[in-house]
Amino acid sequence: MPDSTFDYVIVGAGSAGCVLADRLTASGEHTVLLLEAGGEDEDKNVLIPAAFHKLFEGPSDWNYRTEPQEDLGGRRLYQPRGKMLGGSSSINAMIYIRGHAADYDGWAEGGAEGWDADAVLPYFLKSEDQQVHTGDPAHGTDGPLVVSDQRSPTSLTDRFVEAGVELGYSRNDDFNSGGQEGFGLYQVTQKGGQRWSAARAYLHPARRRPNLTVWTDALAHRVVFETPGGDGQGGTRATGVVVERGGEAVTARAAREVILAAGAFGSPHLLMLSGIGPAAHLKAHGVEVVLDAPGVGENLQDHLVHGVTRHTTDRGTLDAAESLRHAGRNLLTYLARKTGPFTSNVAEGGAFVRSSPDLEAPDVQYHFAPGFFLGHGTRNPPGESGYSVAGLVLTPASRGTVRLGSADPRAKPLIDPRYFSDEAGEDLRRSIWALRLGQQIADADAFADVNAGPYEPERVLTDDAEIGPFLRAHSETLYHPVGTCKMGTDDRAVVDPALRVRGVAGLRVVDASVMPTLTRGNTNAPTIMIAEKAADLILERAPAAAAAAAA
Numbered sequence: 001m002p003d004s005t006f007d008y009v010i011v012g013a014g015s016a017g018c019v020l021a022d023r024l025t026a027s028g029e030h031t032v033l034l035l036e037a038g039g040e041d042e043d044k045n046v047l048i049p050a051a052f053h054k055l056f057e058g059p060s061d062w063n064y065r066t067e068p069q070e071d072l073g074g075r076r077l078y079q080p081r082g083k084m085l086g087g088s089s090s091i092n093a094m095i096y097i098r099g100h101a102a103d104y105d106g107w108a109e110g111g112a113e114g115w116d117a118d119a120v121l122p123y124f125l126k127s128e129d130q131q132v133h134t135g136d137p138a139h140g141t142d143g144p145l146v147v148s149d150q151r152s153p154t155s156l157t158d159r160f161v162e163a164g165v166e167l168g169y170s171r172n173d174d175f176n177s178g179g180q181e182g183f184g185l186y187q188v189t190q191k192g193g194q195r196w197s198a199a200r201a202y203l204h205p206a207r208r209r210p211n212l213t214v215w216t217d218a219l220a221h222r223v224v225f226e227t228p229g230g231d232g233q234g235g236t237r238a239t240g241v242v243v244e245r246g247g248e249a250v251t252a253r254a255a256r257e258v259i260l261a262a263g264a265f266g267s268p269h270l271l272m273l274s275g276i277g278p279a280a281h282l283k284a285h286g287v288e289v290v291l292d293a294p295g296v297g298e299n300l301q302d303h304l305v306h307g308v309t310r311h312t313t314d315r316g317t318l319d320a321a322e323s324l325r326h327a328g329r330n331l332l333t334y335l336a337r338k339t340g341p342f343t344s345n346v347a348e349g350g351a352f353v354r355s356s357p358d359l360e361a362p363d364v365q366y367h368f369a370p371g372f373f374l375g376h377g378t379r380n381p382p383g384e385s386g387y388s389v390a391g392l393v394l395t396p397a398s399r400g401t402v403r404l405g406s407a408d409p410r411a412k413p414l415i416d417p418r419y420f421s422d423e424a425g426e427d428l429r430r431s432i433w434a435l436r437l438g439q440q441i442a443d444a445d446a447f448a449d450v451n452a453g454p455y456e457p458e459r460v461l462t463d464d465a466e467i468g469p470f471l472r473a474h475s476e477t478l479y480h481p482v483g484t485c486k487m488g489t490d491d492r493a494v495v496d497p498a499l500r501v502r503g504v505a506g507l508r509v510v511d512a513s514v515m516p517t518l519t520r521g522n523t524n525a526p527t528i529m530i531a532e533k534a535a536d537l538i539l540e541r542a543p544a545a546a547a548a549a550a551a
Helices: 015-025 049-055 100-110 117-127 157-168 198-206 263-273 279-284 327-337 426-442 464-474 524-538 544-550
Strands: 002-012 032-035 129-132 143-147 180-185 212-216 218-226 237-244 248-260 304-312 349-353 365-368 385-395 399-403 414-416 451-456 507-509
Touching: 002 015, 002 237, 002 263, 015 198, 015 212, 032 248, 100 117, 117 129, 117 143, 117 327, 117 524, 143 198, 157 180, 157 349, 157 365, 157 385, 218 248, 218 263, 218 464, 248 263, 248 524, 263 399, 263 426, 304 426, 304 464, 365 426, 385 426, 426 464, 524 544
Parallel strands: 002 032, 002 248, 032 212, 129 143, 248 507
Antiparallel strands: 180 349, 218 237, 237 248, 304 385, 304 451, 349 365, 365 385, 399 414
16 A cells, blocks of 8 residues: 555544544645544444443444552553544533633633633534524534434433422523533433434535545554654654554655544554653653653543432333333334434433532532443343432542553553542542532432432442442543643643644644643533634634634
């Protein structure tokens, strides 16, 4: 297979890569190659919202595991990541949450100039095709990403919202309009009762363009660099990517830029395989150092979720929907009308609350599922019905790393989130607070006539000395890793505010890894926003707000 040259080579067809592939080819002026290590997004379970957990640990999942987590009893936690067109937007729970203005203002204050809340809002609007809040200036209606209400939420989810109101919290019908606090139903990235991934929103329409080439089953091995004069004294530029396709290695050359969009695990991993990272670590694995960049793979953050589950006498759970008695009928309903329980995103209800009244913004989030969702759906008790209230700390202080396990590009990176490792113990303290409230929600009067008693924990926990060990034994990822190629201007920043890798030319990172800190909420919508803004930066266009004002 001969080498090929394009204007831009993008590594990773996840959420960010799909956006970039669309936006960079829209004018017809530039040629783009999009590389995806996985395959097409053709599995039927991609489209059926409630079936997303059936994709876990299969061929469309990178199927990562963490290193043993010292503060979680040595457990190695499963970390699913999408390995197909659409990436994790093809296997996620489809929740559309932008985050809080304080998140983005904090980025800007920390050195990410141009990423404050006012600057990023136009890119959320640009991406969004809001189906419900169409008259609200806080929402967009002309973008590719369809955002809708759920088609067939369960009555149990309504009870969850009632429970929050019963406990003194407000009802919130739109978490993305500027007021994030309160209890409500999540909006989802679905169209007509089917998943509307970044691939369906951005990539599939763009593939009709002759200036976009997509290679699936194409594993990137390393970025290629050239130094004019070969003297090693600056001027190092990324010029392409060595990629394995069909058992053969080929160099895809980039006349303008190489763009890494491989995610919070994949992008730092590829940088280190390419010689950009902590020099001593690279040398220990026999990787030639192109640039000593100690921040690569640092600053890993994630949302760690912990659930409260209850048995229920309610017959409308997702557990009942998938039982042998009902599954066939529900599938027919879904196929014929795209309604019913199979349209559920599982985590139907949500809430944002403050663990202390003096906080500027919510620091705890809840996801409510009208069913069991234990061990990522693998430990659900057969033949039983339940409901789950899962809490998490939105702004964790713990920081982890991604490191090379080997110089072999086929080997998985070493992922060490170091959950609950912050020295002050704030992550555990706030998680204990969140579990206490989660128990109150699950046992509120709103559930009284359908609550059949505790499942996990096996009884109501009241003592911190009991709650802490429970959290260490049962907490799991909520699939929001970020931060490993953080954006900024300090010594540990990997990319500058234009998302260019500092110290080399022709190379950017555009995905969740550039987030300096986690956003308050689910991370898919912010990742799409980052890519929308990045497209303007790459093409040196006026920011979206200025462009709209000039139109």
